[in-house]
Amino acid sequence: MKQLAVFNQKGGVGKTTTALNLGAGLARRGKQVLLIDLDPQAHMTSVLGANPTDVQASMFAFYRDNRALRELEIEWPGIGHLIPAHTELIKVDSLFGKGPNILNRLSQGLTALHEQKKDRVAIIDCCPFLGVLSLNAVFAAECLLVPVASDFLSLRGAQQIEHTLKALEPVLKRRVERRYLMTRFDRRRKMCFEIQARMRELFGNDMCETVISENVxxxxxxxxxKDVFxxxxxxRGAQDYAALIDELAGQGIFKLA
Ligand SMILES: Nc1ncnc2c1ncn2[C@@H]1O[C@H](COP(=O)(O)OP(=O)(O)O)[C@@H](O)[C@H]1O
Ligand SMILES: [Mg+2]
Incomplete structure (x- = not known):
């Protein structure tokens, strides 16, 4: 496994939280990790405390100036590396939305990067809308991890994602490998178990057994x-994310030493 995108067109479902803690947990299990912040809101970048004002050193420079990804990596102690986001990323759609090959741009950039660092895992934190940036992540990723908060509107959102992915598959000429992950799960609420049962019906084996609890x-x-670890x-949160890593490794999505 080289590239995983944490993807959902809905905001506030736990994408950034999951990308961060998955990366941190994998680093603790001996993996080299690269986090890519592909959200103009730059929340992941702000967790590192990186300066999001430097557009030259962000993912936007990859799109606008053709900067190589390896030049944009900064160190994230304890995790590995981060390529920061910048608010200017919001312009990617209007600047490049109609350009040729734009949908494969990130995929190509990562292929070049992996030639140098073969054993690394890249985790892409997606933005909450479906445009060039999110599609770049879908095209680049070998697996999508779709966090779904444990409420009914998030379930609706997950059904829309399934619909979108099915529509994209003929374009990609492959099945999009995906795992739906319940987040913010509160065992005291009957609703959470109802949503879990419905998701099992809808997504079957594409759903993670692990759930991420609502956890302070x-x-x-x-x-x-910091990350939760x-x-x-x-x-409980650290235990849940560790269990998620075990589950995904057990399915061959990550190879752990
Ligand atoms: N398991 C959880 N328990 C408690 N709060 C959570 C959990 N997962 C996410 N949150 C909180 O929910 C909010 C949205 O999460 P975030 O990861 O930023 O979502 P997204 O990236 O999808 O917009 C944040 O304030 C985050 O701290
Ligand atoms: Mg986010």
């Missing part, structure tokens, strides 16, 4: 520039 340590960690190693 998960929510607090970014405020202190370095913030609260024994928290």
């Amino acid at each position: 340590a998960v929510a607090e960690a970014p405020a202190v520039n 370095s913030h609260a190693e024994n928290s």
Whole structure:
């Protein structure tokens, strides 16, 4: 496994949280990790505390100036590396939306990058809308991880994603490997179990067995520039993300030492 995109066109479902904690958990299991912030809101970038004002050093420079991805990596102690986002990324659609080959742009950039760092895992944190940026992630990724918050509107959103992916598959000429992941799961709420049952019916084996609980340590960690493992190693949230990594590794999506 080389590239995984954390994808959902709905906001607030746990994409950034999942990308961050998956990356941090994989690093703890000995993987080299590259996080790519592909969201103009630059939330992932702000967790590192990186300066999002430098457009030259962001993913926008990859699209606008053809900068190589390897020139844009900055170190993220304890995790690996990050390629930061910038608010200017919002312009990618209007600037390049009709250009040839734009949908394969990130895929090509990552292929070039992987020639140098073969064993690394790239985790792409997507933005909450379906445009050039998200499609770049879908085209580049070998697997999509789709976090779905445990509420009914998020379930609706997941059904729309399934519809979108089915429409994209003939264009891509392959099945899009995907795993739906329930996030913000509250065991005290009957609704969460109802949504889980419905998702099992809808998505079958494409759904993760692991659920990510609603957990205060998960929510607090970014405020202190941390992932959940370095913030609260024994928290329920850390245990859930560790279980997710085990599950995905068990399915061959990651190879752990
Ligand atoms: N498992 C969780 N438990 C508690 N809060 C969570 C959990 N996952 C995400 N959150 C919180 O929900 C909000 C949205 O999460 P975020 O990862 O930013 O979503 P997205 O990237 O999809 O917009 C954030 O405030 C985050 O801290
Ligand atoms: Mg986000």
